[in-house]
Amino acid sequence: MNIAGISRRRFCATAGVGLAASLLARLPAGAQSPAASAPTDADWRAIRTVVEAQRAALVADDGERAFGHASPGIRRQFVDAPTFVAMVRRSYSALIDARDAVLLDGAAIDGHVIQPLRLVMPDNTVLVALYTMERQPDGGWKIAGCAIAPSTLRAT
Numbered sequence: 717m718n719i720a721g722i723s724r725r726r727f728c729a730t731a732g733v734g735l736a737a738s739l740l741a742r743l744p745a746g747a748q749s750p751a752a753s754a755p756t757d758a759d760w761r762a763i764r765t766v767v768e769a770q771r772a773a774l775v776a777d778d779g780e781r782a783f784g785h786a787s788p789g790i791r792r793q794f795v796d797a798p799t800f801v802a803m804v805r806r807s808y809s810a811l812i813d814a815r816d817a818v819l820l821d822g823a824a825i826d827g828h829v830i831q832p833l834r835l836v837m838p839d840n841t842v843l844v845a846l847y848t849m850e851r852q853p854d855g856g857w858k859i860a861g862c863a864i865a866p867s868t869l870r871a872t
Contacts, residue, residue: 755822755824764819766859768819770785782797787858789850790861810835811862813838819834820833829850830846832846832847833845833846840870842866
């Protein structure tokens, strides 16, 4: 079945079947909107812009800007930018430490919009960050969660 221009098989091959299933099972309440239509090409461009902007803000140590790309649920959970950035440094340091990051094709699966980001670490190991995106009432997109998993790939 082709969803949002990418097949489930291709997405699962990119992200890993177990990881994709695990991520979907752990999504926070409200991160799923099964009745929503699949993202358009313009939505995917906006989603990619949000993910890139948050990572750039994290790398630049601009916590306020990074926190601004978080969904309302994430903002409620972490309350302020310093708390959010401390959590990212503790649990998602790969987002900051990666020497290279490449957005992969995203997918809408069972109402969840997932944007993968391949991270190449300084030691050439490769990780995949799977961002869960949430459409906002104004039509924009915010990041509602992220899971980072190892990949079998290695950079050269």
